[in-house]
Amino acid sequence: MLAAPMAEPLRIALAGLGTVGAGVIRLLDTNAALLRARAGREMQIVAVSARDRGKDRGVDLTRFDWHDDMTEMAARDDIDVVVELVGGADGPALTLARGTLGAGKALVTANKAMVAHHGQALSELAESGGVALKFEAAVAGGIPVVKALREGAAANAIERIYGILNGTSNYILSTMEASGADFGETLVDAQKLGFAEADPAFDIEGTDAAHKLAILAAIGFGAKVDFAGVECEGIASIRAEDIARADTLGYVVRLIGMADLERTGDDSCALLQRVKPCLVPKGHPLAHVTGATNAVVAEGNFSGRLLFQGAGAGAGPTASAVVADLIDIARGEIGAPFSIPSAEMIPMARAEAGHRTGRSYLRFTVADRPGVLAELTAAMRDAGVSIESLIQQGRQEEGGEVLVAMVAHEGPQRNVARALDLLRDSDSLTAPPLSMQILEG
Amino acid sequence: MLAAPMAEPLRIALAGLGTVGAGVIRLLDTNAALLRARAGREMQIVAVSARDRGKDRGVDLTRFDWHDDMTEMAARDDIDVVVELVGGADGPALTLARGTLGAGKALVTANKAMVAHHGQALSELAESGGVALKFEAAVAGGIPVVKALREGAAANAIERIYGILNGTSNYILSTMEASGADFGETLVDAQKLGFAEADPAFDIEGTDAAHKLAILAAIGFGAKVDFAGVECEGIASIRAEDIARADTLGYVVRLIGMADLERTGDDSCALLQRVKPCLVPKGHPLAHVTGATNAVVAEGNFSGRLLFQGAGAGAGPTASAVVADLIDIARGEIGAPFSIPSAEMIPMARAEAGHRTGRSYLRFTVADRPGVLAELTAAMRDAGVSIESLIQQGRQEEGGEVLVAMVAHEGPQRNVARALDLLRDSDSLTAPPLSMQILEG
Structure with a gap:
C-alpha cells in the first residue's frame, strides 16, 4: 500500500486503565495499520495513568510513560489529546477534564455522568480554547449515535428522541420476558453473569439512562444539558405478571428514555425528558431489542424515523467509540461538542406532561x-x-x-x-x- | 438567540429539480434557522438548473438564478458546492460532477449509479483538488450510513456489511408475506401505490441494491469501488409458496446485499459482494424490517454488530442526507470520500464463494x-x-x-x-x- 506522506502522529494520553482503557490500547494495537490509513496519521499513546501501576491488565504498558498523577499528563507539551476513562461525575475525572481543555488540549471521554452534569461548562471551555471535546462513548457504547445526531441527522428539526439506553435494565426485562421469572431473581442472575453491577442502583433506577438521555436531548434540541430535568423511574417494581399481561395485550415492557420539545408559545419551547418503563407494541422495532443491546430512535422532520442499534457497553464497543472520536480529532474534524455553539444552546424550560x-x-x-x-x-x-x-x-x-x-x-x-x-x-x-x-x- | 459572528454563507447550486431537489429547497427553507446554528453559516442556494423551467414544483424558484445549461453553474465563481440530483451513471450527471470537482468546487450527490460506477475516479479528482465529494444520499436514503461507516465505525476492521438496501423489493417481499399474494400482483399494487417504478427492473433485479453495496463495501473494506464485482440476483422468481414455507420453517424472505473480505493469503484478501434473496431467521433484526424501510448491519471487530435503519428513499429522507453533507462541508469537515485516500484503496480480487x-x-x-x-x-x-x-x-x-x-x-x-x-x-x-x-x- 502506497501511503501518502503522513502528518505528525496524534499523541494520546490515557487516564484510567480499566476494561475500557485496556480495550482502547488493544484496539490501537490490533487495528494500527487501518487507523493510520483512515486517520491519515499515526495514533500514538504516549502516556498512561491509573490507580494501580502493578495490576496485570493483559496489555503491555511498558511502552508508555507512567504518571501516578494523571493531571500531569494534561500539562505535557507532547500530548495532543487526553482520553478520560476514570469515571465519576466530579472528582479526579472533572479535574482532569478541566485541566486538559484549559491547557488547550482535546478531550475524549466515555464519562456519561460527567458530561450529563458538566457537559455545558466543559463545552464552553473547549470552544473558548478552540479544542475538541468528544464523548461518543458516553452514550450507547459502540453505537455512533452522538455523531448520528450531531452530524448525520443535523439537517432535521428533531421531533422526538427515544430509546433503550441502559443495557442492564434491558437485559433484565427481556430475560424476565423469556423466563417468566421475577425481577429479584433475574437481577441476581444478571449480577452473576456480569450483566449487572454488584450495586445495580444506577442502572435499574434509570440514572444511567437519564445521563445518556440528557446528552442526546442537548444535541438533538439545542437545549442546555439539563440532567436534573430528567424525570426518572426505574424497573424494580415491575413484576413477572406485568410482563405476562403486557404480552397478552400485545406489548413488551422496556425501560424507555424519551425526550421531546413542546411548543409553549410563539417563540418558546419546553423540554420533556423522562426515563420510564413503558409498554412497547410488539410491532415496534424496540420490542425486538433484547439482552444488553441499546437502541436509539431519532425522529427528524425530514428524515422520518431513524434507528441506531448495537452493543451499549463492554470494552470492545466502548473502545470503538473512543477511538472513533480520536480519528475525528486526527482528521481535524473539530466542532461544537453539542452540534451548535454552547452560547447558542437554550436554557430550556421543563415541560409539564400532565396534559399530554x-x-x-x-x-x-x-x-x-x-x-x-x-x-x-x-x-x-x-x-x-x-x-x-x-x-x-x-x-x-x-x-x-x-x-x-x-x-x-x-x-x-x-x-x-x-x-x-x-x-x-x-x-x-x-x-x-x-x-x-x-x-x- | 445570540449568534456568534457568522462565516460567509455556503453558496449552493442545485442541478435537478425532481422530488428530491424540491425537497432540498423545502428543507433549507423550513429548517433555515436551525441549519444556520448547526452549520455556523447561512446555507444559500444561488442557482438552479433542470430540464423544464416552467414546471410547477411547489417551491418558489424565482429567488435563484436559472441555468438551462447546468454545467455553467460549476464554472461560476460565486458557487462553493454543486448538488447533483440529475441521476444516471453517465451522461450529464457525470459531466457535471467532473466539471464541478475539476473546477475545485465541492460536489454533493444522491446518484448511487454514478458513485458505484465512477466513484473511484471522482474521488481521485476531489482529492487532487482538495475539495469534498459527498454522497450520503446515494446509500439508504435518510440513514446516515455512509457517515456511520466512514467515521462512526472507523475504529473497526469491518468483518461484514449486509442489509436491506432496496425499499421497493422489501416493500414487495413484506407485502407478499402479509397478504399471501404472488409476486406479480404485488408488484402491480406497489406500482399503483408509488412503491415501485413503472419500469421496476433496477429495483427488483437487485441493481439498485448492488450500487449501494459497492459503495458501502469500498468504504468499509478500503477496496476500490467494484460495482461489476457484485453478484446479483433479484426477487422476481420468489413465489408466495416460498414465503409461506420460509414462514413455517421460522424465516422471512428478504433481498440482502452482503459484502465481506476473505483472507486469501498472508497479505492478500478477496472481496465477496452479492445481492440475493435470503431466508432471514425471525429472531434477526432484519426480519422485522418491513415496507420500504432500509437497514444496514456493519460488524466491526471491536464494535460488534451495529444496525442502522430508516427510510430508504423519498423526498424528505433523501433531502435530509443531502443537507447533512452540505452541513459537513459548511463546517469544513472534508476528508477522503471513501474514508481512506483513493490512492490507498486496494484493487481487491473477487472472492470465490463456492467453498463457503x-x-x-x-x-x-x-x-x-x-x-x-x-x-x-x-x-x-x-x-x-x-x-x-x-x-x-x-x-x-x-x-x-x-x-x-x-x-x-x-x-x-x-x-x-x-x-x-x-x-x-x-x-x-x-x-x-x-x-x-x-x-x-
Whole structure:
C-alpha cells in the first residue's frame, strides 16, 4: 500500500486503565495499520495513568510513560489529546477534564455522568480554547449515535428522541420476558453473569439512562444539558405478571428514555425528558431489542424515523467509540461538542406532561375481599380515566393478594396520576400501584 | 438567540429539480434557522438548473438564478458546492460532477449509479483538488450510513456489511408475506401505490441494491469501488409458496446485499459482494424490517454488530442526507470520500464463494408424476447436498405442477449449485429451480 506522506502522529494520553482503557490500547494495537490509513496519521499513546501501576491488565504498558498523577499528563507539551476513562461525575475525572481543555488540549471521554452534569461548562471551555471535546462513548457504547445526531441527522428539526439506553435494565426485562421469572431473581442472575453491577442502583433506577438521555436531548434540541430535568423511574417494581399481561395485550415492557420539545408559545419551547418503563407494541422495532443491546430512535422532520442499534457497553464497543472520536480529532474534524455553539444552546424550560394524552397500563395489588374492584373503578371514574380493558386473574399470591391490571383509554396523563393519588391511602392496596405508558408510533 | 459572528454563507447550486431537489429547497427553507446554528453559516442556494423551467414544483424558484445549461453553474465563481440530483451513471450527471470537482468546487450527490460506477475516479479528482465529494444520499436514503461507516465505525476492521438496501423489493417481499399474494400482483399494487417504478427492473433485479453495496463495501473494506464485482440476483422468481414455507420453517424472505473480505493469503484478501434473496431467521433484526424501510448491519471487530435503519428513499429522507453533507462541508469537515485516500484503496480480487458453507433453501416446481422426488433427491445425493427437511405439499397448481421445498444441511455452496446443475436439463422440472441462502447470525 502506497501511503501518502503522513502528518505528525496524534499523541494520546490515557487516564484510567480499566476494561475500557485496556480495550482502547488493544484496539490501537490490533487495528494500527487501518487507523493510520483512515486517520491519515499515526495514533500514538504516549502516556498512561491509573490507580494501580502493578495490576496485570493483559496489555503491555511498558511502552508508555507512567504518571501516578494523571493531571500531569494534561500539562505535557507532547500530548495532543487526553482520553478520560476514570469515571465519576466530579472528582479526579472533572479535574482532569478541566485541566486538559484549559491547557488547550482535546478531550475524549466515555464519562456519561460527567458530561450529563458538566457537559455545558466543559463545552464552553473547549470552544473558548478552540479544542475538541468528544464523548461518543458516553452514550450507547459502540453505537455512533452522538455523531448520528450531531452530524448525520443535523439537517432535521428533531421531533422526538427515544430509546433503550441502559443495557442492564434491558437485559433484565427481556430475560424476565423469556423466563417468566421475577425481577429479584433475574437481577441476581444478571449480577452473576456480569450483566449487572454488584450495586445495580444506577442502572435499574434509570440514572444511567437519564445521563445518556440528557446528552442526546442537548444535541438533538439545542437545549442546555439539563440532567436534573430528567424525570426518572426505574424497573424494580415491575413484576413477572406485568410482563405476562403486557404480552397478552400485545406489548413488551422496556425501560424507555424519551425526550421531546413542546411548543409553549410563539417563540418558546419546553423540554420533556423522562426515563420510564413503558409498554412497547410488539410491532415496534424496540420490542425486538433484547439482552444488553441499546437502541436509539431519532425522529427528524425530514428524515422520518431513524434507528441506531448495537452493543451499549463492554470494552470492545466502548473502545470503538473512543477511538472513533480520536480519528475525528486526527482528521481535524473539530466542532461544537453539542452540534451548535454552547452560547447558542437554550436554557430550556421543563415541560409539564400532565396534559399530554396517551394510553396507560395500570396494575394494582389488592386484598382479596369484596368491594375492592368497585373502589378501584370508582377512583378511575372520579379521576376521569376511562378503562379500555381490565384483567383480574392469574396467580393468586399467598396472603390473599390479587393483581388487577387495566389499560386506560387515551386520555390526559394527569388523570391517571390523579387516580393513583385518590387510591394512595386506600388500605385495599397491598403495594404501591404501578403505571406505565404505552409507547405510540 | 445570540449568534456568534457568522462565516460567509455556503453558496449552493442545485442541478435537478425532481422530488428530491424540491425537497432540498423545502428543507433549507423550513429548517433555515436551525441549519444556520448547526452549520455556523447561512446555507444559500444561488442557482438552479433542470430540464423544464416552467414546471410547477411547489417551491418558489424565482429567488435563484436559472441555468438551462447546468454545467455553467460549476464554472461560476460565486458557487462553493454543486448538488447533483440529475441521476444516471453517465451522461450529464457525470459531466457535471467532473466539471464541478475539476473546477475545485465541492460536489454533493444522491446518484448511487454514478458513485458505484465512477466513484473511484471522482474521488481521485476531489482529492487532487482538495475539495469534498459527498454522497450520503446515494446509500439508504435518510440513514446516515455512509457517515456511520466512514467515521462512526472507523475504529473497526469491518468483518461484514449486509442489509436491506432496496425499499421497493422489501416493500414487495413484506407485502407478499402479509397478504399471501404472488409476486406479480404485488408488484402491480406497489406500482399503483408509488412503491415501485413503472419500469421496476433496477429495483427488483437487485441493481439498485448492488450500487449501494459497492459503495458501502469500498468504504468499509478500503477496496476500490467494484460495482461489476457484485453478484446479483433479484426477487422476481420468489413465489408466495416460498414465503409461506420460509414462514413455517421460522424465516422471512428478504433481498440482502452482503459484502465481506476473505483472507486469501498472508497479505492478500478477496472481496465477496452479492445481492440475493435470503431466508432471514425471525429472531434477526432484519426480519422485522418491513415496507420500504432500509437497514444496514456493519460488524466491526471491536464494535460488534451495529444496525442502522430508516427510510430508504423519498423526498424528505433523501433531502435530509443531502443537507447533512452540505452541513459537513459548511463546517469544513472534508476528508477522503471513501474514508481512506483513493490512492490507498486496494484493487481487491473477487472472492470465490463456492467453498463457503451454509444452509440453503431449495424449491423445485415439478411435474406431478412418479419418480420425480427420487430424481431430485438423487441429484442432491450426487452433489453431496444433505437434506435437513423436505416439504411436498400445499396447493397443487393447475396442470399437475407440484412444489417441492427443501432445506439443505450446512455444506459448501458449490454443492448446491452442482445439484441445480445436475437437474438443469431434467424434463421433470416445470420451471427453473430457486435456491436461497439462510442468513446466519
